[in-house]
Amino acid sequence: MNISVNTAKVYDEIIEFIAAGTTPQSVIDFKLSDAAKDRLEDLVYRAKTESLTGSDQQELDYFLMLEHIMTLAKAKAHQYVNPQ
Template sequence: MIKAYTEIVDFIASGTTPEAVACFTASAEAKNRVAELISREKRSELSSDERTELDHYIEVEHIMRLAKAKARKIVGT
């Protein structure tokens, strides 16, 4: 299984433009995985690896939100 945050990391690593950053959205698969992890967290059912995965996703998502805000300023949207 691909970690939920991997596609964001791959997106950044592949090189991009401010426009692409501003428009980036996670795939349905990644969104579903994060929703599953959050649901399991609420029921106290996360393994330590899943907790780490969710924590990494939250960190990377925060960075993407900051990058998207900066990119929107650059492209003027």
């Protein structure tokens, strides 16, 4: 998989987060950096208003996959914090 420099930064943020050790609450509280959010917003905006290059589309797809994984992890973490 060809990962751009910007995507690698997001990947590194998530790896660092996991490697540092997590708790259910820290998973719930995890947020990407402002730089990563800005890059994602740029890609989404450009995808809606113009054609993305192949590498930009791949980067957007990668971001969306990571976002989905974190959403699932946060939902699971809520189950640990608030067991029913």
